[in-house]
Amino acid sequence: MADLLKLASSQAREIILDSLGRLVSLGKAPAEPLPDFIIEIPTDKSHGDFAANAAMVMAKAFRLAPRKIAELICEEAVLDGTYFERMEIAGPGFINFFLSKKWFSAVADTVICEGDGYGRTKTGAGKRVLVEFVSANPTGPMHIGNARGGAIGDGLAEILDWAGYSVEREFYVNDAGNQIEKFGKSLDLRYMQLCSKDGLAVMAKSGNETDKICEAIYNDSETFPMPEDVYLGMDIIAHAHNFFMENGAGLSKQPEEERRKQLVAYALPKNIDGLEKDLGKYRITYDTWFRESTLHNDGSVKKIVEMLTERGYTYEKEGAIWFKSSELGDEKDRVLVRANGIPTYFVPDIAYHYNKLVTRGFDKAIDIFGADHHGYIPRMKAALTALGVDADRLDIVIMQMVNLVKDGEKYKLSKRSGKAITLSTLLDEIPIDAARFFFNYREPNSHFDFDLDLAVEKSSQNPVFYVQYAHARICSLITALRVSGYDVESYNAEELDILDKPQEIELIRHLASLPEVIDSAAKTYDPSKITKYAVELATLFHKFYDACSVKNAETEELKKARLVLCRAVLQALRNTLSILKIDKPEKM
């Protein structure tokens, strides 16, 4: 788990600090505490591998020109025993560091030795994190927004795992509350329509084919009217029809409440199975499917209201129980229990987060939210604070809405009309690899247009192919050389000392940054850093491939050295693709 980039960077810092220490004892530098400086990686590689702005920030303290200070620092600097071969003063007073060959071979060596684990860090060691994502309503199929949330959540969970956290993935099943009522009502209305004279006629005419019946009823809102606040999607009609086929019209003679109960009991498990299946196809598997109903059944929901009341954070108004969230940073107070005695969605959700952080004791809970729920965050944090839980242990990743673009036109996503494009439809149309890659190619917080035409296209326009192509190229290259008698695995990284082409050096430098990229992605909750890393690695490889022939290298030593480099690149590429759960084709 060596991070050679970080190591080199801290060496550069130490070199300067050492030098400053000597300058102070020589009386050439002021003794008072000096301002902190930064070691950065210059964009222009002629400025070295690392650059320090120490001389510039210390100009005031020294009462000298930055370049003069830089000269003093360089005079006293000792590079022995470090990965650096020289230092330079440049520009307004930057101190630039240049790495030695030793470092480059150490990088390749590390990648190959750590193998499938290269890139893993211990940043999150000992911390348990729960990532909750998608959590789509089980009342219907998933839409495009869930597709983005799924890719981001799963990617993020994997990244956190690589950063050393102990990670669990969870789906929160809203199998209680108002939307289940609505679900039951919708199912019942459709069922009763099917049992009616008109419904029986449609079924007879359509030869009992569910698809045809759904379409006929869905499109004939005059004969089969539906009220405002129900689910209109065809999936509801399909459930009702399937139930009818299995159980007949007998249920229609039962009281409404009983009908709804039975219909929900029939359709809900089917929907949840469907969610699990679709997500499985999307390569997402959860550690837990957490049911909201368990929080109602074990009294947690009730207990939350009691706890908040005990702590003095509730009051009654107009027959309802309110939470004083405005005292804790929310813009207004919120209703906990309605005047009719039924708790709002908020209460079980507080109970759920309390369960994550207190009952199950996760150090962190991470939720992936659509931007349309961002206003919900302050009240949830307020609730945790009121319960004595550190609200910073809950992190919410906001992801902006997705626009679907087809033929240059924007689709509006509408759940209510039942016409939204579902996740399973999307996955039928585009490769899973492309979907997972695309949704992780932008920061969660960016508004982004998903171009259906582009994702379907199997061409160079599609970055996922570009990356996979690099992988396939290396595979066949290595195979070819192995066939011609090269014992690829036996060469060690010391041979890399002879590499000096810029394409080779750039490639190695980028290899070294993987651990840091993973840490950074974990810290900022941004999986797009990984896809971008993969694309950059592929780019550098393609450039190297073009400029430096392995097979026809000038010398045998060079050939072996490049072969080792290819192995290292292949390894890093494989690891990033593993994180993203994207196929690693050996041939294309």
Next chain:
RNA sequence: GCGCCUUUAACUCAGCUGGAUAGAGUAACUGCCUUCUAAGCAGUAAGCCAUUGGUUCGAGUCCAAUAAGGCGCGCCA
């Protein structure tokens, strides 16, 4: 009206805690396969970093205001 997000090349976006001449990909144009996969590479062209002001050695990056767009502001979830 209030809050959150966004605004960088024709299009889609990078730009790490402020640093040296603002970068990719796509689209456009020009080259490169008798030699490891041309799903590739090299090159050309393309920019008032939305606008204005402020902070300092130094601002695409930080602060404020303005403008445009997205999303919220229920005893819905």
